[in-house]
Amino acid sequence: MTRGDAVAIALAAALIGALYAQHWQPAVDAGTVEIRRDGELAGRYPLSQARSLTVSGHLGDSTIEIRDGQVRFRQAPCRNQVCVHRGWLRHAGDAAACLPNRISLRLGGQGQGDVPDALSH
Amino acid sequence: MTVGASAFTSPSPSRLRPFGRYLLTGGVLVLLFVGLALRPRAGPDPRLAEREFIAMSTLMSISVYRDTNQTDAEVERALDAAQAQLRDDERDWSAWGDGALAALNQTLAAGKAVTIPQPLRPLFARAALYGQRSEGRFDVRIGRLIALWGFDDERHFRSQPPPPAARAAALADLHAAPALDAAATTYGPAPGVHFDFGAIAKGDAVDRVVARLRDAGFAHVIVNAGGNLRAAGRRGDRAWRIGIRHPRPDAGSQLLATLEIDGDEAVVTSGDYERGFEFEGRRYHHLIDPFSGEPARGLQAVTVVADNAALADAASTALFIAGPQHWRSLVGRLGLDRVMVVTDDGRVHATPRLAARLRYADGIAATVAP
Numbered sequence: 001m002t003r004g005d006a007v008a009i010a011l012a013a014a015l016i017g018a019l020y021a022q023h024w025q026p027a028v029d030a031g032t033v034e035i036r037r038d039g040e041l042a043g044r045y046p047l048s049q050a051r052s053l054t055v056s057g058h059l060g061d062s063t064i065e066i067r068d069g070q071v072r073f074r075q076a077p078c079r080n081q082v083c084v085h086r087g088w089l090r091h092a093g094d095a096a097a098c099l100p101n102r103i104s105l106r107l108g109g110q111g112q113g114d115v116p117d118a119l120s121h
Numbered sequence: 122m123t124v125g126a127s128a129f130t131s132p133s134p135s136r137l138r139p140f141g142r143y144l145l146t147g148g149v150l151v152l153l154f155v156g157l158a159l160r161p162r163a164g165p166d167p168r169l170a171e172r173e174f175i176a177m178s179t180l181m182s183i184s185v186y187r188d189t190n191q192t193d194a195e196v197e198r199a200l201d202a203a204q205a206q207l208r209d210d211e212r213d214w215s216a217w218g219d220g221a222l223a224a225l226n227q228t229l230a231a232g233k234a235v236t237i238p239q240p241l242r243p244l245f246a247r248a249a250l251y252g253q254r255s256e257g258r259f260d261v262r263i264g265r266l267i268a269l270w271g272f273d274d275e276r277h278f279r280s281q282p283p284p285p286a287a288r289a290a291a292l293a294d295l296h297a298a299p300a301l302d303a304a305a306t307t308y309g310p311a312p313g314v315h316f317d318f319g320a321i322a323k324g325d326a327v328d329r330v331v332a333r334l335r336d337a338g339f340a341h342v343i344v345n346a347g348g349n350l351r352a353a354g355r356r357g358d359r360a361w362r363i364g365i366r367h368p369r370p371d372a373g374s375q376l377l378a379t380l381e382i383d384g385d386e387a388v389v390t391s392g393d394y395e396r397g398f399e400f401e402g403r404r405y406h407h408l409i410d411p412f413s414g415e416p417a418r419g420l421q422a423v424t425v426v427a428d429n430a431a432l433a434d435a436a437s438t439a440l441f442i443a444g445p446q447h448w449r450s451l452v453g454r455l456g457l458d459r460v461m462v463v464t465d466d467g468r469v470h471a472t473p474r475l476a477a478r479l480r481y482a483d484g485i486a487a488t489v490a491p
Contacts, residue, residue, distance in 0.1 A: 004136065004140040004143075005143070007140075008140065008143050008144045008147055009147075011144060011147075011148075012144075012147040012148065012150075012151050015148060015151045015152075016151050016154075016155060019151070019152070019155040020155065036173060036174075038174070038175065039172070039173055039174030039175060080396075080398070082396060090375075091375055091376075093364065094375065095173075095180060095182070097175065097179075097180040099175060099178060099179070099180070102175050104173065104175065104180050106173060106182075115362075116362045116363055116364030116376070116379055117184060117343060117352075117356060117361050117362050117363065118182065118184065118343045118345045118350050118352065118361070118363055118364070119345070119348060119363070119364045119365075119366055119376075120345075120348050120349070120350055120363055120364070120365050120366065120388040120389065120390045120424060121347075121348035121365075121366035121390055121392065121395070
């Protein structure tokens, strides 16, 4: 191997590194959840970090929990608890709402791959 | 190419030329491999605008895929108009409150006959028609029963079934009341009747929002009223992709199937999981059978694909209430041909025209219904 070869290999390796650094993204999108109050964006959080959030709505505080790439309403101030019973959401496009408290959440990720653009339920 | 070689002592031009060629070849190969190994940077599509808000007691979502000659500001204006329309619809069609239908209900409750206000007549006429064609399974006169069960408003809630006597009285009043005639401009007196358009008004509102957006020049849209949706046009270079929720989702799968819509179709699902409560180990949901006065049994979910959302909305409710024995007979009577039903045992049945287009989730086996 000549020195010229060594330089060519080094340059090629550097090019690979540079391209990966610029273009690499995780194969599985960690995803985000958008939380809305009255339809207005109240916050956007990554699903990769566990946290508990309290959002004030019309009736009181809704508690939202993020853990292991999923999100759920843990507590709601309304009587029927429809949003709490919805359980954990984990797929892009999934949505849940506490209608009386007017708080909604939706998992981010626009229709890429096989993710549907809308859900009939 | 000479830059890399300049660090070496006295490179002869005859050796630089092959070096440059190797470097060029190597560089091209690197680009090729990296290009194959990495996915293209898939950012959000700037032509897709989405807006979400609460209206008509549900979570509304509107997606607009704009043409290249349409600006974001134009999209925002069209979405503002759509949102305003849905707020008006919410007031007009609420069974309770201070809107047009609520006022009509108050007059009925006072024992008087009502004149159906002009703007409400088209949907009253369609509700009457679907009521007749579904042999009474779809019935907008059912408001008192819905209220007894606490499904009239998301702020009301019952944790146990209503007393049998109250239910029987509401049922008797409903069956004694005059039928709704499609050509009628008046109704009543019928003090036991309280109109509730909850199983058709959202679909109708979706249809009118789609029409409004199309008139404003937006042909590629999805309007989704809490899972009752209509998709028109397409999403850029591909069809819209609609997911249909599994009525009994588990950790692995929340979708029953996906459906591509390229053109203009409504998809509405009625399921027993949507609203309800559990009492003594039994689940009571919001799809009340106007003949028994109780939640309809035998099915988990009904999905209807039709040309408009008002029909799909009313029909999915009617088929759900018709149950496992009778839903098939209503498919033809209501002029449907794209229907999927999940029975209580978890079996999936789809009519041939819909079955041919559905992509079922892993592990879902469906019977093609005659």
